[in-house]
Amino acid sequence: MTIDVTLKVNGVERSAKVEARTLLAELLRDHLKLTGTHVGCDTTQCGCCVVHLDGKAIKSCTILAVQAKGRSVTTIEGLAQPDGTLHPMQEAFREHHGLQCGFCTPGMVMMGADIARRNPGATEELVRHELEGNICRCTGYQGIVEAILSVANPDAVRKDHH
Amino acid sequence: MRDFDYHLATDVQSAIEALRNSEEGKIVAGGMTLLPTLKQRLAAPSDLIDLGGIDTLRGIAIEGKDVVIRAMTIHADVGASDVVKKAIPALAVLAGGIGDPAVRHRGTIGGSIANSDPAADYPGGVMGLGATIVTDRRTIAGDDFFLGLFETALEPDELITSVRFPIPDQAHYIKFKHPASGYAVVGVMVSRTGGKVRVGVTGAGPCAFRVTPFETALEKNFSPDAIAAIAVDADGLNTDVNFSAEYRAHIVGVLARRCVAALMD
Amino acid sequence: MGQFGIGQPVRRKEDVRLLTGQGQYTDDINIEGQAWAAFVRSSHANAKILGVDTSAALELPGVVAIFSGKDLEAAGVGVLINEAAYKNRDGSSMHKPPRQVMPTAQTRFVGEVLAIVIAESAELAREAAEAVEFDFESQPAIASTARALDADAPKVWPEFGTNQVVHWEYGDESSVEAKLKAAHTRVKVDLVNNRVAPSPMEPRCVVATYKAADNMLTVYSPTQGGRRLQTMLAKNLLKMPMDKVRIISHDTGGGFGVRSKMYPETVAVAFAAKQLGRPVKWRGDRVETFMSDYHGRDQINHAEMGLDAEGRIVALKLETLLNVGAYLSENGVRLPMEGGGRIIPGVYHVPDFYFSVRPLFTNTVCTDTYRGAGRPEANYITERLMDAAADACKLSREEIRRRNFVTQEQMPYATHLGFVLDSGDFAGTMDMALKAAHWDTFAERRKEAEARGKLRGIGLAVFIEGAGSRPVEGMRVRFEENGDVSVIAGTYSHGQGHATVYSQLVNEFLGVDYDRVKLINGDTANSPAMSNGSFGSRSSMVGGGGINRASKLIIAKGKKIAGHLLQADPEAVAFEAGVFKAGAGTMTIGEVAQASRDPKKLPDGVTPGLDEEVTYENDVENFPNGAHVVEVEVDPETGVLQIVGYVAVDDCGTVLNPFIVHGQVYGGVAQGVGQALTEDVLYDDDGQLLTASYMDYGMPRAKNMAHVEALFNVVPAKTNELGVKGAGEAGATGAPPAIVSALCDALTPYGIRHIDMPLTPEKIWRAIQAARTGKAA
Numbered sequence A: 001m002t003i004d005v006t007l008k009v010n011g012v013e014r015s016a017k018v019e020a021r022t023l024l025a026e027l028l029r030d031h032l033k034l035t036g037t038h039v040g041c042d043t044t045q046c047g048c049c050v051v052h053l054d055g056k057a058i059k060s061c062t063i064l065a066v067q068a069k070g071r072s073v074t075t076i077e078g079l080a081q082p083d084g085t086l087h088p089m090q091e092a093f094r095e096h097h098g099l100q101c102g103f104c105t106p107g108m109v110m111m112g113a114d115i116a117r118r119n120p121g122a123t124e125e126l127v128r129h130e131l132e133g134n135i136c137r138c139t140g141y142q143g144i145v146e147a148i149l150s151v152a153n154p155d156a157v158r159k160d161h162h
Numbered sequence B: 001m002r003d004f005d006y007h008l009a010t011d012v013q014s015a016i017e018a019l020r021n022s023e024e025g026k027i028v029a030g031g032m033t034l035l036p037t038l039k040q041r042l043a044a045p046s047d048l049i050d051l052g053g054i055d056t057l058r059g060i061a062i063e064g065k066d067v068v069i070r071a072m073t074i075h076a077d078v079g080a081s082d083v084v085k086k087a088i089p090a091l092a093v094l095a096g097g098i099g100d101p102a103v104r105h106r107g108t109i110g111g112s113i114a115n116s117d118p119a120a121d122y123p124g125g126v127m128g129l130g131a132t133i134v135t136d137r138r139t140i141a142g143d144d145f146f147l148g149l150f151e152t153a154l155e156p157d158e159l160i161t162s163v164r165f166p167i168p169d170q171a172h173y174i175k176f177k178h179p180a181s182g183y184a185v186v187g188v189m190v191s192r193t194g195g196k197v198r199v200g201v202t203g204a205g206p207c208a209f210r211v212t213p214f215e216t217a218l219e220k221n222f223s224p225d226a227i228a229a230i231a232v233d234a235d236g237l238n239t240d241v242n243f244s245a246e247y248r249a250h251i252v253g254v255l256a257r258r259c260v261a262a263l264m265d
Numbered sequence C: 001m002g003q004f005g006i007g008q009p010v011r012r013k014e015d016v017r018l019l020t021g022q023g024q025y026t027d028d029i030n031i032e033g034q035a036w037a038a039f040v041r042s043s044h045a046n047a048k049i050l051g052v053d054t055s056a057a058l059e060l061p062g063v064v065a066i067f068s069g070k071d072l073e074a075a076g077v078g079v080l081i082n083e084a085a086y087k088n089r090d091g092s093s094m095h096k097p098p099r100q101v102m103p104t105a106q107t108r109f110v111g112e113v114l115a116i117v118i119a120e121s122a123e124l125a126r127e128a129a130e131a132v133e134f135d136f137e138s139q140p141a142i143a144s145t146a147r148a149l150d151a152d153a154p155k156v157w158p159e160f161g162t163n164q165v166v167h168w169e170y171g172d173e174s175s176v177e178a179k180l181k182a183a184h185t186r187v188k189v190d191l192v193n194n195r196v197a198p199s200p201m202e203p204r205c206v207v208a209t210y211k212a213a214d215n216m217l218t219v220y221s222p223t224q225g226g227r228r229l230q231t232m233l234a235k236n237l238l239k240m241p242m243d244k245v246r247i248i249s250h251d252t253g254g255g256f257g258v259r260s261k262m263y264p265e266t267v268a269v270a271f272a273a274k275q276l277g278r279p280v281k282w283r284g285d286r287v288e289t290f291m292s293d294y295h296g297r298d299q300i301n302h303a304e305m306g307l308d309a310e311g312r313i314v315a316l317k318l319e320t321l322l323n324v325g326a327y328l329s330e331n332g333v334r335l336p337m338e339g340g341g342r343i344i345p346g347v348y349h350v351p352d353f354y355f356s357v358r359p360l361f362t363n364t365v366c367t368d369t370y371r372g373a374g375r376p377e378a379n380y381i382t383e384r385l386m387d388a389a390a391d392a393c394k395l396s397r398e399e400i401r402r403r404n405f406v407t408q409e410q411m412p413y414a415t416h417l418g419f420v421l422d423s424g425d426f427a428g429t430m431d432m433a434l435k436a437a438h439w440d441t442f443a444e445r446r447k448e449a450e451a452r453g454k455l456r457g458i459g460l461a462v463f464i465e466g467a468g469s470r471p472v473e474g475m476r477v478r479f480e481e482n483g484d485v486s487v488i489a490g491t492y493s494h495g496q497g498h499a500t501v502y503s504q505l506v507n508e509f510l511g512v513d514y515d516r517v518k519l520i521n522g523d524t525a526n527s528p529a530m531s532n533g534s535f536g537s538r539s540s541m542v543g544g545g546g547i548n549r550a551s552k553l554i555i556a557k558g559k560k561i562a563g564h565l566l567q568a569d570p571e572a573v574a575f576e577a578g579v580f581k582a583g584a585g586t587m588t589i590g591e592v593a594q595a596s597r598d599p600k601k602l603p604d605g606v607t608p609g610l611d612e613e614v615t616y617e618n619d620v621e622n623f624p625n626g627a628h629v630v631e632v633e634v635d636p637e638t639g640v641l642q643i644v645g646y647v648a649v650d651d652c653g654t655v656l657n658p659f660i661v662h663g664q665v666y667g668g669v670a671q672g673v674g675q676a677l678t679e680d681v682l683y684d685d686d687g688q689l690l691t692a693s694y695m696d697y698g699m700p701r702a703k704n705m706a707h708v709e710a711l712f713n714v715v716p717a718k719t720n721e722l723g724v725k726g727a728g729e730a731g732a733t734g735a736p737p738a739i740v741s742a743l744c745d746a747l748t749p750y751g752i753r754h755i756d757m758p759l760t761p762e763k764i765w766r767a768i769q770a771a772r773t774g775k776a777a
Helices: A024-031 A088-095 A105-118 A124-133 A142-152 B012-021 B034-039 B075-080 B082-087 B089-096 B109-115 B122-129 B212-220 B224-228 B245-264 C015-019 C055-059 C069-074 C122-131 C173-182 C227-237 C264-276 C286-292 C332-342 C375-393 C397-404 C426-436 C439-451 C498-510 C539-565 C589-596 C658-678 C730-746 C761-773
Strands: A002-009 A012-019 A050-053 A056-059 A072-074 B005-008 B025-028 B047-050 B060-063 B066-070 B132-135 B139-141 B146-148 B160-166 B170-177 B184-193 B196-202 C035-041 C047-053 C063-068 C113-119 C133-138 C168-170 C185-193 C205-211 C216-220 C245-248 C280-283 C299-307 C313-325 C352-361 C455-464 C472-479 C485-489 C517-520 C574-576 C579-582 C585-588 C611-617 C625-634 C641-651 C708-712
Touching: A012 A024, A024 A050, A050 A105, A056 A105, A088 A105, A088 A142, A088 C015, A105 A124, A105 A142, A105 C015, A124 A142, A142 C658, B012 B025, B012 B047, B025 B034, B060 B082, B066 B082, B075 B082, B075 B089, B075 B109, B082 B089, B089 B122, B089 B170, B089 B184, B109 B122, B109 B160, B122 B146, B122 B160, B122 B170, B122 B184, B122 B196, B170 B245, B184 B245, B196 B212, B196 B245, B212 B224, B224 B245, B245 C761, C035 C122, C035 C264, C035 C286, C047 C113, C055 C063, C055 C122, C063 C069, C063 C122, C063 C264, C069 C264, C113 C122, C113 C264, C173 C299, C173 C313, C173 C352, C185 C375, C205 C264, C216 C227, C216 C264, C227 C245, C227 C264, C264 C280, C299 C375, C313 C332, C313 C375, C332 C352, C332 C375, C375 C397, C375 C455, C375 C730, C397 C426, C397 C455, C426 C439, C426 C455, C426 C625, C426 C641, C426 C708, C439 C455, C439 C625, C455 C730, C472 C539, C472 C589, C485 C498, C485 C539, C498 C517, C498 C539, C539 C574, C539 C579, C539 C589, C539 C611, C579 C589, C585 C589, C625 C730, C641 C658, C641 C730, C658 C708, C658 C730
Parallel strands: A002 A072, B005 B047, B025 B047, C035 C280, C216 C245, C313 C352, C485 C517, C641 C708
Antiparallel strands: A002 A012, A050 A056, A050 A072, B060 B066, B066 B160, B132 B139, B132 B160, B170 B184, B184 B196, C035 C113, C047 C133, C063 C113, C168 C352, C185 C299, C205 C216, C205 C280, C299 C313, C455 C625, C472 C485, C472 C611, C574 C579, C579 C585, C625 C641
């Protein structure tokens, strides 16, 4: 079944002809060529594909493209200002070494922004708990946790190095 | 994933019609279990009927002595709901601990309960709180709802519209999460209403169940010690590569005692 | 040392690109007209292939072609090679079965590639793959390392009559046995180094395109450097000229050893593209990645140590069984020997040593290098022995170690297997860790935990690594016309931040602005001839050393040019911080670089341009080492273990960028934590893989980790010009023994002295139950 889907992606209205089975992640990557959103597993576990749907973090590998019809999606490509100024969460990941190979990073940043939005004043423990749907194999999470904390609750960032 | 015909239902009746008219149709609520199943080609429905367009299926309200949660309410909304936090904080804790934040932004209470996944949280909450499942055509007592592994009392074309949770005096939920999947290896909900105690368990068996020996003992003496000597039978409980039935049986007891202890504080 | 020089915590220059979704991983690449591949994989762990029927699949609309092993064989495709040449004690050779890209007669593990299906879309290819019918005669399989040598175990290669690849030995068994017998104290441990799935977050992916007009094959794939793959593909497999095969990895989503290998899927996709004259893409999913990426570890070890009355080691005996899987992968069989053997027996002086390794075939996917590649296994054994020795000698865990460390005075210290430790302050490093972890006040924290119903334990591991393997690497430094400097590296950065660190080095050595330095890597078409890639914690030494040597050549040439233009003797020209000086005259290196492009400005015999390529060579590797102290709390009722404190002190020599090196430590620790606590690849008795997704395989998550306090005890290596020691694998090496030590310390009230990894809640609970009831677990 082929369906016309129109939705707002990073503030711009986009349309595509997709099959009913097309996932949002596939719409973004294969149809709209927004390859910043990554797919790292088949079981909704790794979180590499996290985007915001109407402002909330979701896993774009576990929603049909057609289910996003008429809604607003923000991907990693749409997070920075048009002039290139990084979003505070992107900047925090850079400052706190929240990434190495970069593959889980888009999902981590999108989830991090969502965590900070919902949990101002978050503790380190809460951030670690909230990250349970995002897997990173490179960083040991330390820089990621610090980056998210630095946005959600700067006072909670440990200052034992650098 | 094999392709299918997609229908966005606008009301419950049209969803049921679409389901009846399809060859091998499936309802999709949040899709958190169904879509991974389709992606792994473990199911290939002819039609997918999406309840996401039915606004009347969303919302949380107090009705009489019940918290009523409509079927398409997402876990994140239940977890963050002031109404739920005030009336049944344990239910907010349960919802706020399902999956991960992204899953909680899509997954729904109706989908979770209708699926009767042995490791899902809500079924334990339904049993532990004595909830009633409301469908398009009737109400089903939670105790009669879960029949087995992925098996419920729902008719093939029957839809859950809401879940009614009677407000207990006290309740507490603790979950032992699977280290890989995050699902419940065991989840225990203990509630107290008047002199009645309910102990609902998920994760441990083929479907959610109550531990009546615990309930009887706790109704006589509401303390962890009252159930310390009561063993849960491991026979028929789940076993996977990480956790044996025997271990699960043991953890049911541990979590139940901890729930009781928490309620005594 | 300026703001961007050696030792500065410079933020990474690669980050903005990766943080804004501009990375370019293989799956981000699509080529006009591409077809899609899917694989038919074996569902049997051991079966005779009686035939294959592709007719139903070929009839499906949109199916382009199907190739099985027979097609590759007919086309003359070669076999995957293994260069190991170990001998049994009697001098006979190891068993070396050939590995076909896709087997034609027998399949030997679940997930083995049997055929490649090409179709117009990925979904069509998958559907068609399901329609390919192989006719199998199923046979009994063996997956268990422990049982592979049983007389009645099915044989993976019946023609050998055994599953044993070779019985390799070092040392004099009878001498060591005599010393163990005579020793004042003799301890032994039986250990499992559990099998783990390296699991880079990027699933495997291949895009191949072939242009018949110039016979040019280009393969995009995540790698750790393409040259070795190019060599294998060209020379051994597709039999093409080297310069007609090009491997490109723009970004690679994690390597960990497992992305440095040539896999059958890569060959099959490349073959299909060449055969069809059409681009072909294969996007592996996570299940396929679990089934077909090589696994790591999987050893069973028996070790015994003899000590004298003072707790000093007199002899060590170590017997290792290694599960290599169904075939010999490129490096798997070598890991206990060249991998772990480099540093066995760790940081301790061991007068006499016997070492036996028996690699075993099983009906499982191959094992091969995974972060540490033999060294974590080796250190785990040694450290478990030291804890056992501490018990037996009634010494503290730190004291038994202190009495046996190789001291700085003993260095250079020749190890048993012929390596030389040049530097390392093992006692000082351990003391730093103990101090930072407040080892001496642990009893207070234990008491406080007890009050909360938790068993608290503290663990210690001191370890040594071998880094910089195969120290030959091509590196080139080139001044561009616009004033930029390009580092054209044979190493390949896949998360390590080479663009940043190499820029720091060019800034340090040549005084070029940090921002003007660019890294070019990941494409065999422009990488230096002698490039090898990045693995084995080698890039700081070989890449950094290469930049240093190229810079020296550039400065020497620059002096000639500056001297010529400043009318001074080149010998009299000084170079400092990017400026050539001769008397009152000065020229910046940028000015010299510009001048060098104009032959009219050059002295006789000087060629135009500032562009030097060197092949870095070193005779020896380097030996990073460290001490980790970890605190854990155990819930005795559930067996759940939580890490509550972690201190890692590393001696990785001169630190080029502490910010980045800390990141390597944290990441390595997490992989060690995973092995120790949650990760375990499990096959059932029939050889079916039970842990094929993140639903079943326990990847460490943020909540499994505690904040890691990472410190350095810098002892520069004496064997390379930068004084560096590799930093990539230390974390994964230190964590497992430290964590098991901490758990056993926590379980002291129950007298439990060892539990095999991973330390799952149920295992811990059962051990406690058994101890309580006086029964063995």
